[in-house]
Amino acid sequence: MKTLKKVISAVLAVVMLLSVASVTVFAEGYTFEYIYADSEYFSTIYITAFDGTVPEDGYVEIPAEIDGCIVIGIAEHTFDNLQELRGIILPSADITIDPDAFYGCTQEIDVVYPEEPEEDEDEKFDPEEWYEDHVQDYVIKDDILVKYQGTDKIVTIPYNCKEIAEDAFRGNENITTVYLVKELEKIGDYAFADCKYLANVIIASGTDEIEIGKDVFAGTPWLENFPSDFVNIGTTLIKYKGELDSVSIPNVFRTIAPNAFALGEEKAEDIVFKVRVPATIENFGEDCFFLYDSLTKVYPELVVYKNTPAEEYLTAEGIDFTYFALPGDAVFDGVITAGDARYVLRVAAKLEEPIVDADKLLVADLSGDNKIAAEDARLILRIAAKLDKYSAEDLYTMPRTDYEVLLTAANALSLARGYGCAYSKNAYQYISDVKMNTNTKTYLNMYNSELTSEKKAVTVTYNQNTPEAYDNLFDITLLDSGKIKSHSCVVEDGKYYITLVLKDETVAGSDLFVPTFTEKMFPVETVAHFTSKAMNKYWYNDSIKYNMTYNDCTIKMVVNVDNLKIDTIDLQMNYDFEIEGKIMGIAIKDGKNPATATRTDVVRYSNFVYFSK
Secondary structure, three states: OOOHHHHHHHHHHHHHOOOOOEEEEEEEEEEEEEEEOOOOOHHHEEEEEEEOOOOOEEEEEEOOEEEEEEEEEEOOOOOOOOOOOEEEOOOOOOOOOOOOOOOOOOOOOOEEEEHHHHOOOHHHHOHHHHOOOOOOOOOEEEHHHHHOOOOOEEEEEOOOOEEOOOOOOOOOOOOOOEOOOOOEEEEEOOOOOOOOOOEEEOOOOOOOOOOOOOOOOOOOOOOHHHOOOOEEEEOOOEEOOOOOEEEEEEOOOOOOOOOOOOOOOOOOOOOOOOEEEOOOOEEEEOOOOOEEOOOOOOOOEEEEEOOOOOHHHHHHHHHOOOOOOOOOOOOOOOOOOHHHHHHHHHHOOOOOOOOHHHHHHHHHHOOOOOOOOOOHHHHHHHHOOOOOOOOOHHHHHHOHHHHHHHHHHHHHHHHHHHOEEEEEEEEEEEEEEOOHHHHHHHHHHOOOOOOOOHOOOEEEOOOOOOOOHHOOOOOOOOHHHHHHHEEEEEEEEEEEEEEEEEOOOOEHHHHHOOOHHHHHHOOOOOOHHHHHEEEEEOOOOOOEEEEEEEOOOOOEEEEEEOOOEEEEEEEEEEEEEEEEEEEEEOOOOOOOEOEEEEEEEEEEEEEOOOOOO
16 A cells, blocks of 8 residues: 555656646535646646535545546545545546545545446347458457358367357358367357258367257257267267167266257157166256157156256256166165175076066166176175175266267367376287288388387377377277277276277278278278378289278276376277288289288377376
8 A cells, every 4th residue: 555655646746746736626515626637738637635515425426527627536635634524426437546535534435436337228239230340250259259250161169269159150051160179168059050061070179068058059960970879079968869768868978958858849749758867967958858849848757866966956947757776776675785686697597587677777787788697796796795995876977888988988088188198108019810921011010110019119208288299199089889899897996997899890992091980989000001101112003902800909998087087098909901912023812812910009008197278
């Protein structure tokens, strides 16, 4: 306060030297003295003294102007020793007040600032009117992308946008791809609806959860062709587009967007539809479970766990629901005992009738493979005997199905890429089951200098925020769990131990340049890569033909349960080759049989260190 006083006092001292003498102005019951703040233009003033009687209510009103000059400040000692003064009323919040303006006043002085005027309905911001004359492609106001009016096919949301407004891209017939940056926090209702060529929605790695409005991607090829019945962005379920009458929402989702289960007018109103809601769902969009309108809103039969956000939400909304049984409670008596394990084991051994009821199957199938086996009985018995650190309640949120395990792995990788973390990469390759000559074997060995023999495995450390660190950590971009051969997820000591084995995929002939699911999932070599490298160097004029099969490509991850941060990733990628033709003029097949070999690439990511995004 002393510093402020000295500064203001110094300024006023200079002003008084430059200004005309004080002038008295008369008001009702009191007067003010003032000085000019500028000696050249005489357009602004400081009030320097109060003369007269303080009104009965104790408040003195400061005028906005005096003699046509704007009041910009109140100087020190202006209201000295006014015992009856309770406050002053300012015409503007821009008027400065010297700390000693009320020197000697015994009451606490109330400074009343003007109220913000209510906005006239006719003067409210009208985006339609505002962007009509806007020349830029991106019409942005207050960090909100109000409208896109460009003609580009590929669009990246600007980094200074935290929100995409309602209808911002609706009906755009040019856009085919949109990149959603990780700074984005909200997408408004129908923002991309009816963009009939929008086939790719690419979400930046490490994107925090985005608030999604109603039917944001309705009527787009991206939504229609999404490779899962559960359309998602991150951990938000945007739309269920399957046709099953009984649905279990994967327990890796945290949010359900508005209208996620709306069926549309063409669906029959007498549909029987059950939705099981996991304990992981914490946020519920408007009418997220609404199916369609009849005389009243119609909802599916909803099933929830006790004491979860879903139970609280449905109760508050007045929507009917029933309860799940605990995972492992195969006899539905509310507790997990050896009796549940015994019953499941008898079902697995076909000593009891098979479980066909979907609810019972979900409860008894702890391994998540959609069947009852001895492994399920073993897991139930371990829970009953408290041999594991997790309980039946913990299984509410543990990834169990192939889709849940795949999505957990994808989210962990996306988070790691988004953080710009440091890590080490160790890689090598080897060739096995060789039935080909030396030249061909060399050809299979040569293309990636980072891959060496196992004994000479190279370890490279990537530091944070470098292109190398980002580019060398692969990303899972396509969530098609139908391509998973086997999966597992075990919880131990607060970590997920995830294993995913992909189904075999063979590439040949015209398919050489068509990306396979394996190529999209893993950092694998491709047939197109081998072909382009060897053409005009080892063979000419399409003299070589081969098939290549991705066989049992496997990913293993250790991921922290509480924050999805990765400890390690281990990849094994197997390529089975069948090759015919000539390399460097030498035939590579034995009689009528093609040459064959298997190349295996092994990569280990470790020593992860996470930094702020």
